[in-house]
Amino acid sequence: MQKVYLDxxxxxxxxxxxxxxxxxxxxxxxxxxxxxxxxGRSAKTAVEQARKTIAKTLNAQPSEIIFTSGGTExxxxxxxxxxxxxxxxxxITTRIEHHAVLHTVEELEKEYGTQVxxxxxxxxxxxxxxHLEQLLKKDDxxxxxxxxxxxxxxxxxxxxxxxxELCKEHNALFHxxxxxxxxxxxxxVQEIPIDFMTAAAHKFHGPKGIGFAFIxxxxxxxxxxxxxxxxxxxxxxxxxxxxxVGLEEAFIKAYEHLEEETKTVKELKRYFIEKxxxxxxxxxxxxxxxxxEKSTYTLVNVRxxxxxxxxxxxxxxxxxxxxxxxxxxxxxxxxxxxxxxLSQLLEGEELEKPSLRFSFSMYxxxxxxxxxxxxxxxxxxx
Numbered sequence: 001m002q003k004v005y006l007d008x009x010x011x012x013x014x015x016x017x018x019x020x021x022x023x024x025x026x027x028x029x030x031x032x033x034x035x036x037x038x039x040g041r042s043a044k045t046a047v048e049q050a051r052k053t054i055a056k057t058l059n060a061q062p063s064e065i066i067f068t069s070g071g072t073e074x075x076x077x078x079x080x081x082x083x084x085x086x087x088x089x090x091x092i093t094t095r096i097e098h099h100a101v102l103h104t105v106e107e108l109e110k111e112y113g114t115q116v117x118x119x120x121x122x123x124x125x126x127x128x129x130x131h132l133e134q135l136l137k138k139d140d141x142x143x144x145x146x147x148x149x150x151x152x153x154x155x156x157x158x159x160x161x162x163x164x165e166l167c168k169e170h171n172a173l174f175h176x177x178x179x180x181x182x183x184x185x186x187x188x189v190q191e192i193p194i195d196f197m198t199a200a201a202h203k204f205h206g207p208k209g210i211g212f213a214f215i216x217x218x219x220x221x222x223x224x225x226x227x228x229x230x231x232x233x234x235x236x237x238x239x240x241x242x243x244x245v246g247l248e249e250a251f252i253k254a255y256e257h258l259e260e261e262t263k264t265v266k267e268l269k270r271y272f273i274e275k276x277x278x279x280x281x282x283x284x285x286x287x288x289x290x291x292x293e294k295s296t297y298t299l300v301n302v303r304x305x306x307x308x309x310x311x312x313x314x315x316x317x318x319x320x321x322x323x324x325x326x327x328x329x330x331x332x333x334x335x336x337x338x339x340x341x342l343s344q345l346l347e348g349e350e351l352e353k354p355s356l357r358f359s360f361s362m363y364x365x366x367x368x369x370x371x372x373x374x375x376x377x378x379x380x381x382x
Contacts, residue, residue, distance in 0.1 A: 003322040004368040009152055009180060009299045009359035010326055014250075015205040021249040022207060025242040033239045034230060043241045050248035054212060057255050059188045066213045066234050067244055071179035072100040074198035074213035077235075078175050079104045081221040082144050082196075083112050088173065089141035090115040094127050096153075096341040098177050101146050115141065124294075125156050125287040125345050129166065136170035143172040150180035153341040153357060154287025155295035164193045179203055179211075183254040184262070184298060189214060201243070205361070206250030210243035261362045266297040268360045268369065275373040276302060280380060286342060286355055299359035301342075303350065306380065311354035314379065318356075321375045326357045 005013070025046075031039025033047050048062070055062040068074040079101065082088045091105045095118050108114040117138070120131040127147055136143060145167050149160050160176060167174040175196040178187075182197070183204025189197070196219075200211035215221055215234075227236035254261075273290055276283050282305035288294040289301045306314065315327055327339070342355055358372070 001322045002368075002371055003324075004364075004372055005324045006358045006360065006364065006368070006372065007324045007326050008361040008364075009203075009357060011202045011208065012205045012361055013363050014202075014207060014246075015253055017253060018206055018246045018249045022242045022246040025245045029241060029245075033241055034228070043239075047239050047241060047244050050244050053248050054251055057187075057251065058214065059190045060214055061217055063232060064189075064214055064217055066215055066231050067239060067247075068198075068211050068213055068235065069209055070202070070211040071098075071177065071198045071200040074211055075100040075175075075177055076104050077224045078196045078198070078213060078215065078221070079108065079144070079146065081224055082173060082175070083108050083114050085222045086144075086173070086220050087142050088114070088144045090117060090139075090143045091146060092117045092119060092132065092135050092143060092172075093146045094119045094121060095344050096121065096125060096151060097146065097148055098152055098179070099340075101148070101177055102340070105146070119147070121344060123345075125151065125154050125341070127158060127163075129159070129162055132163065133166055133170075136166060136172055143170070144175060145172050146175045146177070148177040148180070150178075150184075150296045150298075151287070151341065152180050153339060154301045154345070155289040155299045156287050157294065157296060160194065161192050167195075168193050180296065180298070183251065184258075184296065186255075186258065189216075195219065201247040201250050204250055204254045207243050207246040210240060210247045212247070262297060264362050265360050265364075266292070268364055268366065269297050269300060271366055272358065272360070272369045272373070273300060275369060276300075276376075279373050279377045280304065287345060298361075299357055301355055301357045303346075303353050303355045304376065304380070306354055308352045310379075311352070314354050314356070317379055318372075318375065323372050323375060326359075327355070 029043050031043045033040060033044040051062045051065045054065050091114055105116050109116050117135050119127040122128055147158050147163055150157055164174050173195045176194055178197045179200045182199035195216045197214040202208040223234050225236050230236055230239055270292060284303045286301040286303055
């Protein structure tokens with residue numbers, strides 16, 4: 001049976017160079033980075049080099065990069081500490097953020113009485129920046145805006161630069177979940193006055209269980225996890241050295257090959273859209289995912305013309321045919337609940353039809369896409 005992996009927005013295949021680097025770290029550089037002997041010093045040097053590598057690419061300072069277990073921890077840490085340490089009284093976000101943000105702000109609302117305001121969306125799922133400005137002007141409370149750069153389900157790209165300028169103009173802090181963006185788009189934190197960003201290595205061909213937060217210098221945030229002086233005193237716990245060097249290697253390779261790999265994956269997405277339109281003409285692309293200019297090049301979210309009864313068997317059928325994709329985000333696929341993102345954009349019969357996210361990487365081929373569309377076409381005809 002052919003095996004086709006089209007769930008790269010959930011996680012990606014680890015690069016062979018990353019695996020080699022991690023194997024060396026596990027076998028040779030096993031000292032604790034906090035130890036003062038030579039074993040520890042060599043590990044510490046590599047951790048700090050990884051921090052410098054990331055900082056240089058983002059045009060940040062090394063002290064502004066804090067290693068975490070991934071994007072979810074980084075989002076939680078930033079939002080919680082902003083309320084606890086910086087006196088943030090109001091968080092402005094949207095209802096289509098990742099649950100790492102949405103569930104955190106809901107908890108902060110309960111625990112601290114934090115005001116949570118939601119920016120209106122346009123018909124395509126983009127935040128309405130005029131409404132954002134109205135909310136920023138609404139009262140004098142200390143505010144933090146949290147808007148993701150690339151939506152993990154529909155691929156819409158938020159105008160981060162415009163949001164950052166609005167926040168700066170109204171003296172609000174700005175946090176962005178950039179988990180679907182880091183490793184796929186260039187970043188310069190000096191050009192864009194963003195306060196906080198998050199990343200996860202497994203979204204750009206690195207290992208799971210490691211990511212980082214960008215926290216602007218002199219932010220005033222204090223540690224969420226205490227117990228040691230690791231991560232410049234900001235996050236206690238022995239650094240997972242093998243994961244950190246794996247993250248660094250994946251990050252280096254992502255930006256070394258960014259232009260060519262972006263071109264490759266863009267062509268795959270364009271090809272997939274064309275094939276779906278040819279073979280299943282009643283299919284609809286949700287949000288802006290079918291627009292090559294206004295959505296990320298890494299994914300599409302397609303609504304298929306099947307009734308609710310038939311839709312129940314679709315993911316199972318694809319899996320039986322060796323095709324991996326997602327119903328909404330991977331975080332939601334084990335749940336009976338529908339997509340919280342699509343529920344904000346669709347209604348009635350549109351929501352009852354199956355919507356699938358197909359996400360691509362440099363390891364995919366056009367032949368795999370041909371096979372996938374053929375399987376969908378045959379299922380439609382069955």
